[in-house]
Amino acid sequence: MQTLNVALGDRSYPIHIGRNLLGNPQLILPYLKRKQVAIVTNTTVAPLYLQKLAQPLRDSGVSVIEVILPDGEAYKNSETLNLIYDALLQNRCERNTTLVALGGGVIGDLTGYAAATYLRGVPFIQVPTTLLAQVDSSVGGKTGINHPLGKNMIGAFYQPQVVLADIATLETLPSRELAAGLAEVIKYGLIRDIDFFEWLESNMPLLNALNTDVMSYAIYRSCQNKAEVVAVDERESGERALLNLGHTFGHAIENAMGYGVWLHGEAVAAGTMMAADLSRRMGWLTVGDVSRMAAIFKAANLPVTPPDLGAEKYLDLMGLDKKVVDGKIRLVLQQGIGKSVVTGDYDAEALNATLSMSC
Amino acid sequence: MQTLNVALGDRSYPIHIGRNLLGNPQLILPYLKRKQVAIVTNTTVAPLYLQKLAQPLRDSGVSVIEVILPDGEAYKNSETLNLIYDALLQNRCERNTTLVALGGGVIGDLTGYAAATYLRGVPFIQVPTTLLAQVDSSVGGKTGINHPLGKNMIGAFYQPQVVLADIATLETLPSRELAAGLAEVIKYGLIRDIDFFEWLESNMPLLNALNTDVMSYAIYRSCQNKAEVVAVDERESGERALLNLGHTFGHAIENAMGYGVWLHGEAVAAGTMMAADLSRRMGWLTVGDVSRMAAIFKAANLPVTPPDLGAEKYLDLMGLDKKVVDGKIRLVLQQGIGKSVVTGDYDAEALNATLSMSC
Numbered sequence: 001m002q003t004l005n006v007a008l009g010d011r012s013y014p015i016h017i018g019r020n021l022l023g024n025p026q027l028i029l030p031y032l033k034r035k036q037v038a039i040v041t042n043t044t045v046a047p048l049y050l051q052k053l054a055q056p057l058r059d060s061g062v063s064v065i066e067v068i069l070p071d072g073e074a075y076k077n078s079e080t081l082n083l084i085y086d087a088l089l090q091n092r093c094e095r096n097t098t099l100v101a102l103g104g105g106v107i108g109d110l111t112g113y114a115a116a117t118y119l120r121g122v123p124f125i126q127v128p129t130t131l132l133a134q135v136d137s138s139v140g141g142k143t144g145i146n147h148p149l150g151k152n153m154i155g156a157f158y159q160p161q162v163v164l165a166d167i168a169t170l171e172t173l174p175s176r177e178l179a180a181g182l183a184e185v186i187k188y189g190l191i192r193d194i195d196f197f198e199w200l201e202s203n204m205p206l207l208n209a210l211n212t213d214v215m216s217y218a219i220y221r222s223c224q225n226k227a228e229v230v231a232v233d234e235r236e237s238g239e240r241a242l243l244n245l246g247h248t249f250g251h252a253i254e255n256a257m258g259y260g261v262w263l264h265g266e267a268v269a270a271g272t273m274m275a276a277d278l279s280r281r282m283g284w285l286t287v288g289d290v291s292r293m294a295a296i297f298k299a300a301n302l303p304v305t306p307p308d309l310g311a312e313k314y315l316d317l318m319g320l321d322k323k324v325v326d327g328k329i330r331l332v333l334q335q336g337i338g339k340s341v342v343t344g345d346y347d348a349e350a351l352n353a354t355l356s357m358s359c
Numbered sequence: 360m361q362t363l364n365v366a367l368g369d370r371s372y373p374i375h376i377g378r379n380l381l382g383n384p385q386l387i388l389p390y391l392k393r394k395q396v397a398i399v400t401n402t403t404v405a406p407l408y409l410q411k412l413a414q415p416l417r418d419s420g421v422s423v424i425e426v427i428l429p430d431g432e433a434y435k436n437s438e439t440l441n442l443i444y445d446a447l448l449q450n451r452c453e454r455n456t457t458l459v460a461l462g463g464g465v466i467g468d469l470t471g472y473a474a475a476t477y478l479r480g481v482p483f484i485q486v487p488t489t490l491l492a493q494v495d496s497s498v499g500g501k502t503g504i505n506h507p508l509g510k511n512m513i514g515a516f517y518q519p520q521v522v523l524a525d526i527a528t529l530e531t532l533p534s535r536e537l538a539a540g541l542a543e544v545i546k547y548g549l550i551r552d553i554d555f556f557e558w559l560e561s562n563m564p565l566l567n568a569l570n571t572d573v574m575s576y577a578i579y580r581s582c583q584n585k586a587e588v589v590a591v592d593e594r595e596s597g598e599r600a601l602l603n604l605g606h607t608f609g610h611a612i613e614n615a616m617g618y619g620v621w622l623h624g625e626a627v628a629a630g631t632m633m634a635a636d637l638s639r640r641m642g643w644l645t646v647g648d649v650s651r652m653a654a655i656f657k658a659a660n661l662p663v664t665p666p667d668l669g670a671e672k673y674l675d676l677m678g679l680d681k682k683v684v685d686g687k688i689r690l691v692l693q694q695g696i697g698k699s700v701v702t703g704d705y706d707a708e709a710l711n712a713t714l715s716m717s718c
Binding site: 082155319 | 444
């Protein structure tokens with residue numbers, strides 16, 4: 001087991017990475033203020049992992065409330081959030097009850113937001129069971145829900161007590177979701193870590209095959225990269241925006257296609273290629289760089305061609321994005337592999353050309 | 360105009376107290392990150408004060424969005440919260456849009472919670488128009504909404520940029536609501552400030568008559584007392600619980616009677632007399648102390664007799680309260696006038712006696 005410390009002052013917490021961590025209550029017990037937890041999971045994950053997590057806790061004298069939600073991004077909304085609140089209130093959960101998120105990013109975001117807001121804040125622990133959640137939503141404290149008018153519009157910054165990233169849970173992950181997680185792994189290389197990018201180019205077959213050591217290292221280094229960015233910019237005012245490479249375009253894709261039709265990581269991959277296309281048009285990336293980016297996404301079984309929505313629809317959807325500053329759309333673009341920048345200083349014509357074509 | 364600084368490190372903010380502050384945009388402009396505000400108010404306050412606040416801002420070049428909600432505690436729920444989110448999203452409000460709460464405690468709590476959670480946090484300013492909101496919800500950063508199973512169950516701690524307590528707005532306040540605000544003012548004297556309590560005993564007629572100097576001083580000293588408590592205990596783990604004198608009983612009364620039937624301050628007054636009754640049964644207050652407390656509440660036109668719900672219903676409703684620690688109901692009780700304590704160390708029989716009778 002490897003452990004990474006996310007340094008955030010008095011909100012610091014460890015991420016444990018390894019195989020079969022779920023069944024080890026010693027990783028959780030030290031963080032409980034009271035021997036009561038509410039495990040929040042979904043109908044897909046519950047039959048696979050809920051009792052593996054819950055039973056050892058019960059055997060250690062912990063009272064466990066189970067909250068099983070419907071599965072899918074479409075349920076990341078206020079109605080599902082209310083199901084969590086209802087369960088907590090019906091069980092008279094108090095400020096020292098710990099919420100445990102067992103599942104992917106949707107479960108993590110919903111549970112973290114419920115923890116941030118139930119009784120104005122209760123402790124929570126994340127047990128991410130998808131690669132995406134392990135390398136992305138387990139670091140950074142972003143929690144929240146979608147709104148009919150936009151993704152992640154309602155939320156809070158709220159940090160967990162501890163994160164358990166159990167590699168064994170990836171064995172039941174559908175291949176599309178594994179690929180979607182790899183999109184975010186690749187992103188860390190692209191934005192700030194060319195050595196990691198090149199390591200990923202060499203090791204993609206082993207990652208696809210779920211090799212334990214290689215996957216553990218990829219998760220560790222991804223979380224480390226994200227933690228370094230978040231540590232200097234917890235509230236997303238500056239450098240943290242780099243983590244949104246491909247996301248402004250990607251959110252527009254997800255929104256237009258209907259949440260859940262494209263997986264988040266798939267939209268990020270195609271969105272990153274749109275950012276690459278715009279960067280190339282600005283003269284910041286070579287054709288060779290763009291090809292290399294397309295190659296690694298393809299090796300990870302990810303889409304590199306965005307849907308043709310037309311420029312107008314893209315712009316409209318992108319205008320709702322949180323990264324808009326004073327009405328000007330700032331984008332994360334590439335100035336070489338391993339170096340992203342956040343900038344509003346790009347050519348509007350070039351952006352239109354990128355949005356108008358399948359790049 | 361008097362100004363009190365609420366010291367909370369990098370979340371410190373000033374409270375300005377005086378007459379006719381609403382129409383002075385210079386008190387607001389320095390805090391805007393961008394010249395755009397969304398003023399959230401209700402159907403009662405809007406015709407009285409919305410344009411007095413909005414027009415001078417517009418004249419100063421600020422874009423003003425108006426969000427007018429239905430009035431009443433019954434609307435402090437997720438449906439009304441969504442009306443705020445909808446307005447912000449429809450107007451494409453961004454992270455540098457400032458929310459302004461113009462109204463009483465319900466508007467402040469709803470708006471503050473919307474600000475805490477919209478795009479994971481936008482700035483907000485409070486312009487409380489009731490005495491209760493000026494002396495209570497304008498200090499401490501508590502925001503949130505009710506849930507069908509309990510009051511204030513969902514929320515966040517979130518501080519405003521600045522608070523404007525405009526005495527002139529109290530002239531249109533119904534007399535029952537003025538009295539409800541005085542319940543909280545009296546509370547500060549009871550829990551920690553006997554000098555203020557005695558000043559209030561002498562000045563109650565002038566407070567009832569809305570004398571400007573006397574009312575300004577009462578608001579200033581109330582906020583100062585609350586700010587001192589909150590400064591050492593922002594997250595409500597210890598001393599801050601003293602502020603809940605009368606509230607555990609009071610919330611049970613509000614809940615049982617239906618939110619909004621008893622005003623919050625009325626329930627707190629009667630709840631404080633229940634706490635006084637229990638304190639007397641424990642030998643911590645004299646009969647004379649209890650009479651003195653009843654006299655000041657009566658002078659402020661407040662009820663001192665709680666509804667007879669029966670002990671069982673009181674206990675049931677109190678069990679849901681946030682102040683429950685490990686299943687044991689901790690209460691704020693009196694050990695003399697000007698000295699409250701938070702304790703679970705009272706006699707269960709005495710509590711039952713208090714709950715079983717009109718005290």
